[in-house]
Amino acid sequence: MERVLHTDVSSHAGETITITGWLHKKRLLGGLNFLSVRDRSGVTQILVEKGDEIEKLRGLQIGTILSITGTVVPDERAPGGAELHDVTLDVQVPVLEESPIEIDKPLSHKPEHLDTLFENRVLGLRNLQERAVFEIQALITRTVRAYLDELSFTEIRTPKLLAEATEGGAEVFKLDYFGKTATLAQSPQFYKQMMVGVFERVYEIAPVYRAEPSATTRHMTEYISIDAELGFIDLADLRTLLSGLLNRVVNDVWSSYEPELKRWNATRPLLAEEIPVISMAEIHERYTKATGTSTIGEKDLRPDEERWICDYTKKNLGSEAVFVSEWPASEMKFYHKKNEQNGEIADRVDLLFRGVEITTGSMRENRYDIVVDQLQALAHGDPSDAGFAPLLGAMKYGMPPHGGFGMGLERLTQKILGFNNVKEASLFPRDINRLTP
Amino acid sequence: MERVLHTDVSSHAGETITITGWLHKKRLLGGLNFLSVRDRSGVTQILVEKGDEIEKLRGLQIGTILSITGTVVPDERAPGGAELHDVTLDVQVPVLEESPIEIDKPLSHKPEHLDTLFENRVLGLRNLQERAVFEIQALITRTVRAYLDELSFTEIRTPKLLAEATEGGAEVFKLDYFGKTATLAQSPQFYKQMMVGVFERVYEIAPVYRAEPSATTRHMTEYISIDAELGFIDLADLRTLLSGLLNRVVNDVWSSYEPELKRWNATRPLLAEEIPVISMAEIHERYTKATGTSTIGEKDLRPDEERWICDYTKKNLGSEAVFVSEWPASEMKFYHKKNEQNGEIADRVDLLFRGVEITTGSMRENRYDIVVDQLQALAHGDPSDAGFAPLLGAMKYGMPPHGGFGMGLERLTQKILGFNNVKEASLFPRDINRLTP
Numbered sequence: 001m002e003r004v005l006h007t008d009v010s011s012h013a014g015e016t017i018t019i020t021g022w023l024h025k026k027r028l029l030g031g032l033n034f035l036s037v038r039d040r041s042g043v044t045q046i047l048v049e050k051g052d053e054i055e056k057l058r059g060l061q062i063g064t065i066l067s068i069t070g071t072v073v074p075d076e077r078a079p080g081g082a083e084l085h086d087v088t089l090d091v092q093v094p095v096l097e098e099s100p101i102e103i104d105k106p107l108s109h110k111p112e113h114l115d116t117l118f119e120n121r122v123l124g125l126r127n128l129q130e131r132a133v134f135e136i137q138a139l140i141t142r143t144v145r146a147y148l149d150e151l152s153f154t155e156i157r158t159p160k161l162l163a164e165a166t167e168g169g170a171e172v173f174k175l176d177y178f179g180k181t182a183t184l185a186q187s188p189q190f191y192k193q194m195m196v197g198v199f200e201r202v203y204e205i206a207p208v209y210r211a212e213p214s215a216t217t218r219h220m221t222e223y224i225s226i227d228a229e230l231g232f233i234d235l236a237d238l239r240t241l242l243s244g245l246l247n248r249v250v251n252d253v254w255s256s257y258e259p260e261l262k263r264w265n266a267t268r269p270l271l272a273e274e275i276p277v278i279s280m281a282e283i284h285e286r287y288t289k290a291t292g293t294s295t296i297g298e299k300d301l302r303p304d305e306e307r308w309i310c311d312y313t314k315k316n317l318g319s320e321a322v323f324v325s326e327w328p329a330s331e332m333k334f335y336h337k338k339n340e341q342n343g344e345i346a347d348r349v350d351l352l353f354r355g356v357e358i359t360t361g362s363m364r365e366n367r368y369d370i371v372v373d374q375l376q377a378l379a380h381g382d383p384s385d386a387g388f389a390p391l392l393g394a395m396k397y398g399m400p401p402h403g404g405f406g407m408g409l410e411r412l413t414q415k416i417l418g419f420n421n422v423k424e425a426s427l428f429p430r431d432i433n434r435l436t437p
Numbered sequence: 438m439e440r441v442l443h444t445d446v447s448s449h450a451g452e453t454i455t456i457t458g459w460l461h462k463k464r465l466l467g468g469l470n471f472l473s474v475r476d477r478s479g480v481t482q483i484l485v486e487k488g489d490e491i492e493k494l495r496g497l498q499i500g501t502i503l504s505i506t507g508t509v510v511p512d513e514r515a516p517g518g519a520e521l522h523d524v525t526l527d528v529q530v531p532v533l534e535e536s537p538i539e540i541d542k543p544l545s546h547k548p549e550h551l552d553t554l555f556e557n558r559v560l561g562l563r564n565l566q567e568r569a570v571f572e573i574q575a576l577i578t579r580t581v582r583a584y585l586d587e588l589s590f591t592e593i594r595t596p597k598l599l600a601e602a603t604e605g606g607a608e609v610f611k612l613d614y615f616g617k618t619a620t621l622a623q624s625p626q627f628y629k630q631m632m633v634g635v636f637e638r639v640y641e642i643a644p645v646y647r648a649e650p651s652a653t654t655r656h657m658t659e660y661i662s663i664d665a666e667l668g669f670i671d672l673a674d675l676r677t678l679l680s681g682l683l684n685r686v687v688n689d690v691w692s693s694y695e696p697e698l699k700r701w702n703a704t705r706p707l708l709a710e711e712i713p714v715i716s717m718a719e720i721h722e723r724y725t726k727a728t729g730t731s732t733i734g735e736k737d738l739r740p741d742e743e744r745w746i747c748d749y750t751k752k753n754l755g756s757e758a759v760f761v762s763e764w765p766a767s768e769m770k771f772y773h774k775k776n777e778q779n780g781e782i783a784d785r786v787d788l789l790f791r792g793v794e795i796t797t798g799s800m801r802e803n804r805y806d807i808v809v810d811q812l813q814a815l816a817h818g819d820p821s822d823a824g825f826a827p828l829l830g831a832m833k834y835g836m837p838p839h840g841g842f843g844m845g846l847e848r849l850t851q852k853i854l855g856f857n858n859v860k861e862a863s864l865f866p867r868d869i870n871r872l873t874p
Contacts (some may be wrong), residue, residue: 003768063835
């Protein structure tokens, strides 16, 4: 194909080339007509002086597919640093109806306009600034995989159709499965643990489902979960893994997409190379002292406290991310591990980033007898249930100390871009009110 | 961590090192005891001569987690080319019960034993040969992504929860969605087409769902679909893309996993660099002439014909893969494109590999008016349906000629390994009879 990508146009100064793409914008000023044409790489500006060429566009709208042959003229003011002049237009696919939205400007992301944003996703994503959000998201995924692949993790694919809900019964989608009931996976938690027994280090990046009945800025019914799990480690190894991961993602994204991020008014996150660790008790103490609102003794962080501690570490420790350690054992899930020295706390760290938790990392109880006890005591579960038996089987026949984390891809994207609502970071978000487009 | 991976043991000849892992096998011969220990990289053989060391394993079973310190002694007969001698054993997690299956030998893949294979997946995958299947699968995925990334495709994530079934109504899972009905995506077909309007070249590797009521060797209710779609191309470009992809996958897999593939009795596929193309009519003719069974005029290939033509191209054209071209237009889906020169055929190629179709590639109808007509004529669809409107909207506001394909990751893995049943290439297969483990 002799087609030149738009990002390569400026390297053909003086030559006659052919580009193709979508008519992105037009300014018809009589003798001096400017077209912008878009392809996957970017936008090229085209000057059309001849009346019979511009006449070919009569009645045609934004989105029309064009092939354009012309001479490359360097021009610093043009996007990409060059324009096409003396062009011949070839209309490949005409668009006759005017687009319901302007492609050249991003749609509003104000909370009251989000429904319009999502309704118009198919066309709205053709805007270059909006498109960049999901190019950035693709890079985040690529970076996460590269980071884990280098550490010899194996990528796995676990089923999303399950016989029973494994974690938490309430927010589970149920479906008819040939006369039986199946549920949709809320997390690959048990499968990734079992697969530590096989591959030692595993990850999966795949959809998970939550029948979340509330319409909030933080919840979707379907999202992409980045799940990793690894054996022969302790909690400090897990922190090191997560520190490295977040730093790597931020570095890769900012070195590839700085102009696009700035267009969204995103700022480069301050991150310590080793993300600082503060215990929950210490956060309660500092927060209480600073705000006058006492949270001492509470078993979780309040949303305002999460924001406050991230501000605090940003100012004082140069990091917009912080690990919260020493979670109360009373709050732990049955497969979590208690601290060996202090049975009152769980071996868990939450990673807060820019005011919200982006992941919970924890060590898992790998000793068969203890996890059976915890299942019965903490989850009132039956060890012989088909939903629990495979996990317990893995423990019974040998599992090393292991731990892992799950992180929402959309939430991570959201926090890097500075969006208010996680759905802005989903191509086609799903919530209680939205199943289309 | 001072732990040495098992694949690195032989590079420490003469040194005292520590390894960790699962007790994989033991042969207690009195004074001369051999242990095999497994980690994510492989297996190390350990010689235990001292009685008080071997005494530590009394009553402990395969799967026990060990840390072993000893001296590296090169030995060509040992796996990895070295053994550990003069060892000190440290039992980290004891296993007290005998494993229900032997880890050291792969479970049978005979058709009548597959249920046992799948029931015992959690432990059965700990076998090195079985584990290799999914290491190979992870590499296939990595290779596919690398190939598409290099061609500037963008990875996308499209929803699996849909308001309506978009393609084919029968084999769709339905679920209660807050009092409404949602369906599970059978394919990202429409979304990937819409996203060509945004990114021009897109791919997704994600689960899809088919309420397939039959228990066959070819069908699962959940599988991983490799979907790609790209614009500004023709059918020949699609063939080039698929030829390159299959060659790349086979090369990468065989250069990394030749010993493992041979252990499964897999043979390296013969592949032409440009996979040959034969029209359906020609296949019918050749098959009829060769077998005496006439298929002339039929609108599809019979399963036996698919096997026959792959054998034929293997012998005569040096390729176990072949494109079948010139499919009858009467069989096409509404979003497929008819050939411009010959309205009787569709712009579609099926890629057969080792006797079965591994993907259907086709050009899509990108002209709004025509696709609306085809929707009404071929699928009796209503263009204003929420299921169709977004796709049609993309066409209405400008879509270039485009096409793509969808390929099951498990089926591709199956054909490379030479398995009879696609489920053997799924970590935790799902079909009409199986929702566990």
